[in-house]
Amino acid sequence: MKDNHANHIFQPAMFDSRKGSIKLSNCEELFLEHRLKSFFEILLIHKDDVVTRDEIMTHVWQDIIVNDTSITKAVSDLRKFFTMNKIKNVKIRTIRKIGYQLEIEHAAERLIKNNKLLRFSKITGYAMLILLALIILIRAARY
Numbered sequence: 001m002k003d004n005h006a007n008h009i010f011q012p013a014m015f016d017s018r019k020g021s022i023k024l025s026n027c028e029e030l031f032l033e034h035r036l037k038s039f040f041e042i043l044l045i046h047k048d049d050v051v052t053r054d055e056i057m058t059h060v061w062q063d064i065i066v067n068d069t070s071i072t073k074a075v076s077d078l079r080k081f082f083t084m085n086k087i088k089n090v091k092i093r094t095i096r097k098i099g100y101q102l103e104i105e106h107a108a109e110r111l112i113k114n115n116k117l118l119r120f121s122k123i124t125g126y127a128m129l130i131l132l133a134l135i136i137l138i139r140a141a142r143y
Contacts, residue, residue: 013087017041022087030085032078035060039074043092043102052099075100 014023020037022030032040042051042059056071075092082090093101 015040015044022085024085024087030081032081035074036078036081039078040102043100047102047104050095050099050101056099 013025015021016023017037020032020034022032024030038060039056042056053068053071056074057066060074061070075094079092082088089105091103091105093103095101
């Protein structure tokens with residue numbers, strides 16, 4: 001396992017595991033409760049990898065016995081935290097019956113997705129214009 005007390009950068013923020021805080025690019029600092037801090041920490045340490053429910057239980061609750069409902073609640077609370085604080089590039093994927101995976105979309109990836117969507121919209125728009133022009137030409141030819 002990697003260093004437990006480290007700063008992890010995930011655009012546009014930085015996670016300080018000692019303080020349990022996320023510092024946003026606008027210098028705002030958001031604090032996570034201990035349970036959510038530990039949960040986010042293990043997901044961030046293993047970013048893009050699947051973290052099993054057992055690994056989560058061991059890291060977050062250590063010597064306390066908890067059930068699956070506790071993990072599900074923690075995931076829900078962490079997702080709400082990101083939503084309420086408008087942190088949109090962080091996603092927690094549920095890997096059914098196994099665990100969870102943290103995905104952090106960087107600005108460049110978002111730009112590429114937006115570009116693809118923009119290109120698709122342009123192509124669709126041009127196709128609609130051509131279709132409309134053909135309809136007009138066919139109707140004009142009938143008269």
